[in-house]
Amino acid sequence: MTYTTGPRIKEMYITPIAIVDPPLLNAAGLHAPYALRTVVELVTEDGISGISEIPGNKDIDIALEASRALLIGKDVFQLNQIRHVLEGHFGTETAAQRGEAPWDQRKLVHIFSAVEVACMDIIGKITERPVVDLLGGKMRDHVPFSAYLFYKFEGAGGELGFNVDPNATGWAAARQASALNPAEIVAQAKAMCKEFGFQSIKLKGGAFEPRQEVDAIIALREAFGPDVPLRLDPNALWTVETAIKYGKEMEPILEYLEDPVRGQANMALVRKALKTPLATNMCTTSFDDIPNSIAVGSEDIILSDHHFWGGLRSSMTLAGICETFGRGLSMHSNSHLGISLAAMVHLGAALPSMKYVLDTHYPWQSDEIIVGGRLKFEEGSVAVPQGSGLGVELDREALAKLHQNYLACGLTKRDDEIEMQKVVPGWKFQSVRW
Incomplete structure (x- = not known):
């Protein structure tokens, strides 16, 4: 198919969904029985569809709806123009707008990442190339990930809440265990690593x-010996003194x-005191943050996330930029399904180097x-x-069910503090706790 002016967006579908999420604990409180995601589908005048998935939030969904009129008629190849139009409407964002919670709350980065991934899905279909090739080509055929452990209450989430299926075995049983x-x-680590073959572990x-x-x-x-790399993420709740004390240990x-x-x-104070590398997805989260990051030396590794x-x-x-300034690069994660995972894998396959496996x-x-169905892990x-x-297609029946x-x-929206208060009355999030 030959295009003279480029394939143009004719339709934009925005579908909020809720996916079952276990009662996982974190610095901000407790995961709700459902995690919210939003699926975006763009369709060209020729009927070619591209899809993406982002963290769900009513305000972001409203902003996505507002962007529809800006996007209809746009050439999917002209991503620089599309971003310029979205920035003109929504304005630029500061690092402060990210908020203090462990998850990002900025609108523009969510919206553009959703639109860009869907456009690149379409571009790949038109050119008959995978997204990884649109990012410069494949550096690896398989993208490694780390086991991601959580403290959690007993339960599986969803309508079951904290109830437990007594017939579950293997990882299904461990997933609902306390x-x-x-x-x-x-x-938990043994069950997850056995099921998925992970060879590094994050808590x-x-x-x-x-x-x-x-x-x-x-x-x-x-339990795992010295050959399995370990990572710990306190989500910025420690004081400098606490971080240095336990970091040295x-x-x-x-x-x-x-x-x-x-x-x-x-972070820079702790980094100077410890031999252990410091990673972040909280203190350096935008390009505007990088000059000061380099100046003060706040981290060794940036945990990217294409959604943010x-x-x-x-x-x-x-x-x-990380390569230029001697930073490592890995990837942050959030509660996601296969569209996001596919995008993460294409990006991970294109990265020039990967010293630290992804979350x-x-x-x-x-x-x-x-x-x-679900994407498969082999040896992690x-x-x-x-x-x-x-390389993935939308299951419309499943989408309709999860929309219901x-x-x-x-x-x-996500609010782990409210969920935690259902279990521990009066519990409040503190930006620094210990």
């Missing part, structure tokens, strides 16, 4: 006082320590919206999807 102490964290901290979480890291080292154990403290200045850095191409730009919440999710890695574009979940569950 993990509130080092022994239970180790049990989401910030749920309990530091001594307990450090003891869990020590228990993981004893964990120096022989950790591959990296993620966001032990809040802000670039505090403005898309796949921006993430490749970030990779170049993913995917084992914690049980729903799916892509044809053929996901193969780059075959075919043009993202959204309508029925009543959630419109």
